[in-house]
Amino acid sequence: MLYREVKRRLIVDIESGAVLPGGALPNESALARRFEVSIGTVRRAVDELVADHILMRQQGRGTFVRRLDxxxxxxxxxxxxxxxxxxxxxxxxxxxxxxxxxxxxxxxxxxxxxxxxxxxxxxxxxxxxxxxxxxxxxxxxxxxxxxxxxxxxxxxxxxxxxxxxxxxxxxxxxxxxxxxxxxxxxxxxxxxxxxxxxxxxxxxxxxxxxxxxxxxxxxxxxxxxxxxxxxxxxxx
Amino acid sequence: MLYREVKRRLIVDIESGAVLPGGALPNESALARRFEVSIGTVRRAVDELVADHILMRQQGRGTFVRRLDxxxxxxxxxxxxxxxxxxxxxxxxxxxxxxxxxxxxxxxxxxxxxxxxxxxxxxxxxxxxxxxxxxxxxxxxxxxxxxxxxxxxxxxxxxxxxxxxxxxxxxxxxxxxxxxxxxxxxxxxxxxxxxxxxxxxxxxxxxxxxxxxxxxxxxxxxxxxxxxxxxxxxxx
DNA sequence: AAGTGGTCTAGACCACTTG
DNA sequence: AAGTGGTCTAGACCACTTT
CATH class of the missing domain: 3.40.1410.10 (Chorismate lyase-like)
Structure with a gap:
């Protein structure tokens, strides 16, 4: 359940405004270093937030906070x-x-x-x-x-x-x-x-x-x- | 997209009646050998079938085809x-x-x-x-x-x-x-x-x-x- | 004790975007 | 060319169930 903790901390970043709607998250390896987990664990947390329509990934560009457009x-x-x-x-x-x-x-x-x-x-x-x-x-x-x-x-x-x-x-x-x-x-x-x-x-x-x-x-x-x-x- | 192919083949097994509703799938390593992929890839295919309510996993027991009960x-x-x-x-x-x-x-x-x-x-x-x-x-x-x-x-x-x-x-x-x-x-x-x-x-x-x-x-x-x-x- | 799924790791390689 | 996410691998270790 480590990835759940990562998900929770990512949500805190979004709720607090540390990353704004439309803005980009740090890349996966940076997040992995910051949370002291492997990239796979970061990916699993992000996977769920993407399924929840909170985040959006674009290959080659980055991961972004979705706007309620x-x-x-x-x-x-x-x-x-x-x-x-x-x-x-x-x-x-x-x-x-x-x-x-x-x-x-x-x-x-x-x-x-x-x-x-x-x-x-x-x-x-x-x-x-x-x-x-x-x-x-x-x-x-x-x-x-x-x-x-x-x-x-x-x-x-x-x-x-x-x-x-x-x-x-x-x-x-x-x-x-x-x-x-x-x-x-x-x-x-x-x-x-x-x-x-x-x-x-x-x-x-x-x-x-x-x-x-x-x-x-x-x-x-x-x-x-x-x-x-x-x-x-x-x-x- | 290898896992998509694995998912498709698992669905064929279910549709054809090779595994019946309520029955158990082969274990993950057996499926990995049969489909010639890693266990992680099998898991991803099964993950989706579980999300689709087609399969059900029970830790320590196995993976089963859900019945429409x-x-x-x-x-x-x-x-x-x-x-x-x-x-x-x-x-x-x-x-x-x-x-x-x-x-x-x-x-x-x-x-x-x-x-x-x-x-x-x-x-x-x-x-x-x-x-x-x-x-x-x-x-x-x-x-x-x-x-x-x-x-x-x-x-x-x-x-x-x-x-x-x-x-x-x-x-x-x-x-x-x-x-x-x-x-x-x-x-x-x-x-x-x-x-x-x-x-x-x-x-x-x-x-x-x-x-x-x-x-x-x-x-x-x-x-x-x-x-x-x-x-x-x-x-x- | 043996066998199952559950989680996490570390890394290779690919596809895509940007400069 | 460099950096990003996308996929897949191989395996360690854990939790749980059955025998």
Missing amino acids: KARFMFQFFKIEGCDGAREFPQVRLHAFSKARATPEEAHILGLRGAASVFRIDNVLSLKGRTVIHDRIAIDADLFVGLTRQTFGQRSGTIYELYQTGFGVTVVGADEKVRAESVDDVSAKILDLPQGTPVLRIKRVARTFDQKPVELRISIVDSREFEYVSSMREHA | KARFMFQFFKIEGCDGAREFPQVRLHAFSKARATPEEAHILGLRGAASVFRIDNVLSLKGRTVIHDRIAIDADLFVGLTRQTFGQRSGTIYELYQTGFGVTVVGADEKVRAESVDDVSAKILDLPQGTPVLRIKRVARTFDQKPVELRISIVDSREFEYVSSMREHA
Whole structure:
């Protein structure tokens, strides 16, 4: 389990900002010397971080910390696609931004104390020019100090890229629970749906290292022309 | 990529029945001699097959071909759980069994010629004593020669275990697409739901080695008290 | 005690990228 | 040409299971 220790120390380097997103790690022999292990052990630790989508290797160039850019977001976290299988990056519009006391459920899921504050962000996402997703996001205000409607609205990349480069919060995974329900009045208005239309309700808990929850997101999806996809296999 | 070749040859052994589900592989040094590679290369091939849930290693005992038993089915393929996170093996009741011409969609998805036949199997699944899932399964009749309502109904384990031990078809992965819709009349009756209740409609394509599709399954899920869960991370 | 998989090492050689 | 990651080898030593 020596390689586990190496992996842990590499994660510390990433979390602490010693190596920044997009930046290169020292080469394998340097890491082997520093951690006093063989190159094979370094490789095994890096292998896992590559499988976790944390690092990226390029033969002949080096090993880099992956950025949570569009391509990766689409690949790892965006599971809505057209009924014909077409995948497309959604157009995102900020619908509401506020700071408020966490609800008991939010506090419980995000692991906050009772009196904590959260930022609440409502987004409306469009695919093929149609408004099909209504996202309600809640994040710990103490983890994203200084976040404002402006910094959020003016971000250049994905939301998770903003978390990562602006606040040092790297989302590494998420759990989702999906159910069918009749659209509520608020989402019906946003998605321009008749009352009672069946929609998907997706509850996502996004996590950073050590499975620590950092974001709660409820997505309401008009699934008449788009679907939620899930693949159950390891290697593609 | 030598280890890929070793992996391929191990898969041939499994598909051909040279090593049966539950049976042991030769030990690592024997495999290394047979394939004329080093033990490390054998290990890498086996590592991937273990990650794919095809093989299982037990230190001190050996390496075994995994059976598609309940435990594995629950872990890998059954994604419905209670809203409280409780997981339970469903009670399954055979509702209908027939053999018929494949519809164009079935033929396309399963890769059959136009005139092919399929078995159609309707199952009703219960959790916590409540009927919550209606499954409609279609499989290539030419792949499951000799399957009857009796052999199906009298199976001892899971459906996928029957495929594996009875017909040499090992399901190794699946893709699912989920949408919300109003329950149709047939499923409404089976699930005892009022007309128009929102339900999940899950379309699963189960695949064997080389991604070959072997089963098409439509599941209608009453998601009022149960949810579809999906995890987006590599290592647990 | 013998046999199995689990981990780690040390190094050779190759493929690719950069200057 | 020099430096990087990618693959494969050969073997030591450990932990565990079975006999």
